[in-house]
Amino acid sequence: MTVALLKSFEGRVVASHQSALVLHGVPLWQADLSTAHVCRTSTNHTRHRPSAVIHPPVPDQPVKTAEGFQTVPVAQAVVQVGLYPADDSGRRPSMDSLIAADFALQQGFLSRDALDNALRQHTHHPGIPGVRALLKHADGRHESPGETRLAHSMRQLGFQFTPQASLPGGRGYRGDFLLDEVPVVVEFDGLGKYVLATATAASGTVAAARQNLAAEKRREEDVLRRSNHEFVRFTWHEVGNLALVRDRVGAAVARARLRRPA
Template sequence: MDLHSVAINGVVSAADAARLGIGPYELRRLCALGLLRRMIRGWYAVWPPGHPLPPWQGKTRWESQHNHHRLLTAALVRSFDGRAAASHGSALVLHAGRLHLVDLATAHLCRLSSENTRHRKHAVLHPSINLPVTEVAGLACVPPAVAAIQVGLIERAGAPAQPIASLVAADGFLHDRVINLADLAGAMDVFRGHPGIPAVRSILAHADGLHESVGETLLAACLRGLGYHFAAQARHGDYRVDFELVGEPVIIEFDGLGKYGADLADPTPDDLRRALGREKGREDALRQTGYVVVRITWRDLHTPKVVFEKVEQARAQARRAHASTH
């Protein structure tokens, strides 16, 4: 028997290793060889034989950060042996939730029966929220709706809390039918009196689960902030569009590259080119029905003024087209 065969949630403890006759020297050697990675004191992630990548790595930098955080959270939760549960962004990771403005370098846990707060390297232990916890793959974890609210209440690296993080997470869980609006309302009651909850409650009034990605939720928030009235996921014949301005023939699409290969496990460049070709055909068909289509990119979202200018140009184009036919 070796370490990967006794790993749970991808991690083993030094005590697990000792029972197999593997001591501190051998653990250090295995870490040096890249077969183990030390997550916290006394806990290690294991690279199972036959896997092309170690579990703490991914095909992209984002995947690597996400995978490492999941293993770090697993090690921490197991090390507390029933005395703490994953919370905040760490709970979102375990629940496969949508992440925005979540610091994956730091894991967050809630104590289950203590009011003490503790900070350690790469981890924060919060007081108990006096709420039953759930489990994900055997790991204690706060419920999805609670985690969604927590990420909008916490400061990040000294910066103010970002309620938009709660909207992104809640929208994702609602879209995937992991939670409903009643779950969200009940979770907000848990944080009644928290200084940041009014802002989170206000932004979560817009959580509806209609948006299919982080980018779409952020674009919807941006459009609302700019004063636009729109319908999300509007139907046009065989097509469904991200946003349509109310009363105007203007369609707004979020142009996140990931959406084009979303139905493929590992899209190749040729797959993406074909998907882009289909998307162009779809857009041409929409234009032929008299609509102006404007595309908003991730970069645009960082500058609402750019979004405003693009939408206004589309509105002006639609007005000109209307005037020329009347």
């Protein structure tokens, strides 16, 4: 639908919001993909159709995707996706802004300065405080949507950590999160980050993902034998359960403290 709109308007609109992010290959989570979003390039007229919304133009120049489709800048789309649309309860999918920002930063086609500028341009939007509060934590070291969500949960619980930290004795192995005060490594287990890494493969993607996951577990066992770190793992369906994250990470912290030499 988005591509059809771009072609039918012949340069008078560019893709925006989640539609722009999809065209750039950016992963999302809860954003509504049943509606295409575009912004006009000149006039301020808006239009709502059952499956498409045409928004006013943004102040920045459009950019092109790898396939040559014109979109608003990625920074604009990252902010837009968390602001619109809200569901029936008024809740906006703000976490998609953070998931998209982490991925775009990690891939190198979004800068912190561009993101801050896009936030300033939406200062008067009623949903901007929540999006701004999330995006101040945007971090290109998170390598999957699951890691982004898990990091958010741990921040809410007050845990301080370093993403993608190198571990001693692990032959180059990195932990998704290393707590700052105690030797506890928190990992996100999920096929998603491996599938993203192998998405260009014509076949065998899931099999390759499973092999990568098994290999990571074997590396973890080696690290455990060489260091005094405690490990905690969470799956996609667990990362948003604050009580579970608090209890499981808290138990690992307690074990790590008991293992410390007197």
